[in-house]
Amino acid sequence: MRHKSRYKVFQKLTLVSVLIGFLAAFLAVSLKRITEHYEDIFFLKANQLNFLYFLFPLFGLTIIYFLRKYMFKNKENKGIKEIFECTESSNKNLPVYKIPSHFINGFFTVIFGGSTGIEVSTVVSSATIGSVAQQKANFLQEYKTELICAGIAAGITALFSSPIAGILFAVEVISRKVNRTLLFTNLIAVFVASLLVYILDEPTLFLIKVNTWNFHAIPYFMILGVLAGLNSVFLTKSVLYFKSQFVKIEKNQNKVLVGTIIIGCAILLLPILYGDSYHGIKEILAEPNTVFSLKFFLSIFGILLLKPIITAITLASGGDGGVFAPSLVIGAFLGFFVATFLNTFFNANVLPINFIIIGMAALLSASIHAPFTSLFLVCSIVNDYTLFIPILLVCLISKYTAKYIFPHTVYSYSLNPIKA
Incomplete structure (x- = not known):
């Protein structure tokens, strides 16, 4: 009898995991495709009519403000x-309205120029699918964390075509522990998500061919890891600082207005900062061999300085998103800068493309304290595992550099606040 009841539980868990995997993956692919489509359209139009760099963020943040006030119970999305609040409490659940709230708000934030990405919106929406599923039957209550992680793993799998990164993110960042049920439900969910990605023939985010890497570049990779750790701390502290400052602005309309002006000025100065900025990574991947010059220095320095600040202001003024996409972008440009600097002044003869790819993984690892997720995610989005070893090395260096300087991420800081 005991074995029969256990078999029935796992049978039902299998069905629930299949459903969660499909719904989370379908949601992720849908959000990814429509966001990419409309972001390209609006960005092209803003390049032609520069006043739209101000009008689009104003429009997007205003829409989000009214949606949040009148449609989504006037509750702020905390990402x-x-x-964490849900998984660490037996009483709290993610309400179903979080699915459309994060989906719609994430979409409007990015297409109208908010300097963040849809990844965190996807993660929370996917987690809510898992949370809602476990609320539908009493026997599923004890598997709340497992089913939430299943939704997250499927969502990440669909976004980046990386089932390993999906499971690792759920384990490294969300559950921070592993059991058989978690692995069982997550494996089923990512299998279903991978199947959907295959059927839909989802392309990789960046199509790159990496030829090789040289052992003489390892010291330079290590330097990049340390710099990525430092930059991630700047990103984290920027988000925390501007959120604390914008809280002091009493009227939400004023938050939107202040945020719009700053975002618009930054995008007008550096159009690469528009939206998720993945178009900027594609540009430097297309032309990686650049000569170091004053113009090059100022533009890359501007991106490394302003992207964290504009991301922080986007989130503080009401936008939906997180540090996932900004970390990849900042890391790519940091790697590009380091490689070009080394080749110009030290005749290092390193490959800029390798540094761009490793930089993405390193900064993401440092920002979310998840080196293994970052390793497999970046290898998947470039569809190449040639740099597996140097990426692993640099991800570990960047994570522990960042953790040594500031032990929190934007996800964990408010949970265990410390006095700075």
């Missing part, structure tokens, strides 16, 4: 912190 991944909402998931």
Whole structure:
């Protein structure tokens, strides 16, 4: 009898995991495709009519403000912190309205120029699918964390065509522990998500051919890891600082207005900062061999300085998103800068493309304290595992550099606040 009841539980868990995997993956692919489509359209139009750099963020943040006030119970989206609050409490659940709230708000934030990405919006929406599923039957209550992680793993799998990164993110960042049920439900969910990605023939985010890497570049990779750790701390502290400052602005309309002006000025100065900025990574991947010059220095320095600040202001003024996409972008440009600097002044003869790819993984690892997720995610989005070893090395260096300087991420800071 005991074995029969256990078999029935796992049978039902299998069905629930299949459903969660499909719904989370379908949601992720849908959000990814429509966001990419409309972001390209609006960005092209803003390049032609520069006043739209101000009008689009104003329009997007205003829409989000009214949606949040009149449609989504006037509750602020807290991002991944909402998931932690849910998994660490037996009484809290993610309400179903979080699915459309994060989906719609994430979409409007990015297409209208908010300097963040849809990844965190996808993660929370996918987690909510898992949370809602476990609320539908009493026997599923004890598997809340497992089913939430299943939704997250499927969502990440669909976004980046990386089932390993999906499971690792759920384990490294969300559950921070592993059991058989978690592995069982997550494996089923990512299998279903991978199947959907295959059927839909989802392309990799960046199509790159990496030829090789040289052992003489390892010291330079290590330097990049340290710099990525430092930059991630700047990103984290920027988000925390501007959120604390914008809280002091009493009227939400004023938050939107202040945020719009700053975002618009920054995008007008550096159009690469528009939206998720993945178009900027594609540009430097297309032309990686650049000569170091004053113009090059100022433009890359501007991106490294302003991207964290504009991301922080986007989130503080009401936008939906997180540090996932900004970390990849900042890391790519940091790697590009380091490689070009080394080749110009030290005749290092390193490959800029390798540094761009490793930089993405390193900064993401440092920002979310998840080196293994970052390793497999970046290898998947470039569809190449040639740099597996140097990426692993640099991800570990960047994570522990960042953790040594500031032990928190934007996800964990408010949960265990410390006095700075």
